[in-house]
Amino acid sequence: MSKLHDRSGANQADQPGRDERYQIQIRGLHKTFGVQHVLRGIDLDIERGRINIVIGGSGQGKSVLMKHLMGLLKPDAGQILVDGQDIVPLRDVALGVLRRKFGMVFQYAALFDSLNVVENIAFPLIERYSLPRDEIMTRVRDLLTRLDLGHVAGIEQKFPAELSGGQRKRVGLARALIDRPEILLYDEPTTGLDPVATKNVDDMILRASRDFGVTSVVISHDMASTFRIADTVSMLYDGKILVTGPPAELINAPYPPLQEFISMAGLSRETIGGEGAPG
Amino acid sequence: MSSASVGTEERRQPLSAGRVAELMGAPVRGLFGYFGDHALLLLRSFTWLFRRPFRLRLFLEQMEFVGVGSLPIILLVGFFSGAVSAQQTIRALSLFGQERFVGATVGLSLALELAPVFTALMITARAGSGMATELGSMRITEQIDALSTFAVDPIQYLITPRVVASIIMMPIMTMVFNGIGLFGAYLYSIYLKQVDLGAFIEYFRYMTDPSDYFQGAVKAAVFGASLSVAACYQGFNVRGGAKEVGLATTRAVVAGSVSVLVLDYFLSDMLSTFFPYQA
Numbered sequence: 001m002s003k004l005h006d007r008s009g010a011n012q013a014d015q016p017g018r019d020e021r022y023q024i025q026i027r028g029l030h031k032t033f034g035v036q037h038v039l040r041g042i043d044l045d046i047e048r049g050r051i052n053i054v055i056g057g058s059g060q061g062k063s064v065l066m067k068h069l070m071g072l073l074k075p076d077a078g079q080i081l082v083d084g085q086d087i088v089p090l091r092d093v094a095l096g097v098l099r100r101k102f103g104m105v106f107q108y109a110a111l112f113d114s115l116n117v118v119e120n121i122a123f124p125l126i127e128r129y130s131l132p133r134d135e136i137m138t139r140v141r142d143l144l145t146r147l148d149l150g151h152v153a154g155i156e157q158k159f160p161a162e163l164s165g166g167q168r169k170r171v172g173l174a175r176a177l178i179d180r181p182e183i184l185l186y187d188e189p190t191t192g193l194d195p196v197a198t199k200n201v202d203d204m205i206l207r208a209s210r211d212f213g214v215t216s217v218v219i220s221h222d223m224a225s226t227f228r229i230a231d232t233v234s235m236l237y238d239g240k241i242l243v244t245g246p247p248a249e250l251i252n253a254p255y256p257p258l259q260e261f262i263s264m265a266g267l268s269r270e271t272i273g274g275e276g277a278p279g
Numbered sequence: 280m281s282s283a284s285v286g287t288e289e290r291r292q293p294l295s296a297g298r299v300a301e302l303m304g305a306p307v308r309g310l311f312g313y314f315g316d317h318a319l320l321l322l323r324s325f326t327w328l329f330r331r332p333f334r335l336r337l338f339l340e341q342m343e344f345v346g347v348g349s350l351p352i353i354l355l356v357g358f359f360s361g362a363v364s365a366q367q368t369i370r371a372l373s374l375f376g377q378e379r380f381v382g383a384t385v386g387l388s389l390a391l392e393l394a395p396v397f398t399a400l401m402i403t404a405r406a407g408s409g410m411a412t413e414l415g416s417m418r419i420t421e422q423i424d425a426l427s428t429f430a431v432d433p434i435q436y437l438i439t440p441r442v443v444a445s446i447i448m449m450p451i452m453t454m455v456f457n458g459i460g461l462f463g464a465y466l467y468s469i470y471l472k473q474v475d476l477g478a479f480i481e482y483f484r485y486m487t488d489p490s491d492y493f494q495g496a497v498k499a500a501v502f503g504a505s506l507s508v509a510a511c512y513q514g515f516n517v518r519g520g521a522k523e524v525g526l527a528t529t530r531a532v533v534a535g536s537v538s539v540l541v542l543d544y545f546l547s548d549m550l551s552t553f554f555p556y557q558a
Contacts, residue, residue, distance in 0.1 A: 070428055072424060072427055099430045102428065103428075104425070107421070108420060110420055112422055112425070113422070124429045127332075127430075128429070128430070
């Protein structure tokens with residue numbers, strides 16, 4: 001039986017029942033900026049402990065959707081349930097508590113220019129807790145080692161401007177992971193990277209998911225990366241989720257926007273080697 | 280009927296009273312909105328001053344940036360402003376043979392007007408532009424969004440320290456300007472124009488009063504609030520890319536400088552009521 005879920009005609013009034021498989025459930029999400037109706041009724045389930053990738057073209061509202069997940073933007077209508085709790089009505093203090101569940105890796109890492117690598121990674125711990133300096137340093141060094149940054153000479157005292165693109169992404173991931181979040185959000189993590197660095201970032205996302213057991217939500221338009229690492233792929237099109245399913249099944253899915261996206265990325269059933277591939 | 284004639288008829292329709300009021304009211308609404316946004320930002324930055332956590336390091340860093348960092352330019356401009364004031368004052372007083380009043384005249388001008396206004400303009404150009412550029416860059420590289428993801432309020436973390444540091448450091452730098460300006464006037468008057476040293480000092484002591492310096496300090500503190508809020512507002516609300524950061528910096532310097540000169544008029548008027556001049 002196909003595991004694909006056609007979301008294009010989903011009933012926006014559906015009230016989601018609590019399903020432990022899903023850590024985040026979004027129903028009927030709408031967002032308008034001025035006259036621009038960006039999100040037009042998003043329905044999406046994010047699977048716990050897996051890599052969930054949302055694909056879509058530029059300007060489709062992927063980053064807007066991502067910012068809603070952490071409560072950085074308020075929707076005009078709809079529900080966002082995180083572990084069964086609707087976060088839309090939450091105010092500042094409650095949102096602050098909720099955000100401890102999340103880590104976010106920004107498109108260009110968004111490291112603080114004025115802080116060095118250690119200060120950047122330790123930032124969430126320093127802001128949230130009164131931990132001894134030794135414990136903070138132990139956790140920072142452990143993460144640097146696990147993310148293959150421990151061997152870089154003098155990395156701890158370097159400032160973001162002194163790091164390569166790939167190193168910045170990994171420091172950004174370390175900062176997102178330091179407070180042991182349950183959910184990691186990645187905003188177009190491979191944008192602007194060469195193929196080798198892209199592969200390294202893919203490995204980093206896989207390792208973060210495997211080693212730390214986090215739920216990963218990746219916003220991307222990099223189809224090669226998507227089909228390499230995703231457990232579940234959802235396509236955002238025209239302000240709605242068009243289809244959701246495992247990558248191997250999406251390759252055959254009869255949705256013209258999706259097929260156009262796949263073919264324009266130069267991918268085929270053969271190159272992806274999914275279950276649906278012939279032969 | 281052609282579409283062209285329809286358009287002509289539409290243009291000929293008389294404007295309704297509501298539409299006229301709307302058209303005329305738009306700039307007024309915009310102006311009030313502009314000042315309202317600034318006032319709100321100032322209020323919010325003060326509100327956050329009294330809420331935990333208190334990050335003393337951020338305040339000290341900004342005080343160093345606004346004050347110590349501006350010291351060289353304040354010393355340079357202060358010295359030559361005092362000297363050139365003495366030059367012009369002696370030129371005018373020599374018509375009556377009253378050059379001995381130069382110390383008193385320059386001292387009063389510096390205390391009440393030149394020192395607070397010139398210091399504010401220098402700090403707007405140096406520190407205000409720096410604040411707008413830094414905050415604008417942080418906005419477009421998502422560093423401000425990153426702060427929010429760690430449940431850190433960007434206004435408390437970024438704006439409150441800058442506004443408070445400007446309010447504290449402006450009066451101090453104004454006093455430095457007073458001192459160095461008077462020294463410039465002293466050197467020019469005594470060594471180049473052979474004004475009597477005793478008369479220079481005696482008339483300065485007789486004509487100036489601590490309340491003159493107090494008025495200058497009050498003005499300086501208000502200018503500090505005004506220039507820093509203008510700079511932070513422009514930088515914090517940047518949307519777009521590097522070009523917008525540049526434009527925001529320009530707007531910050533223009534808005535800061537204009538606000539200083541406009542406020543100076545009203546503050547002079549108000550302070551002269553509280554501190555009437557007594558010979």
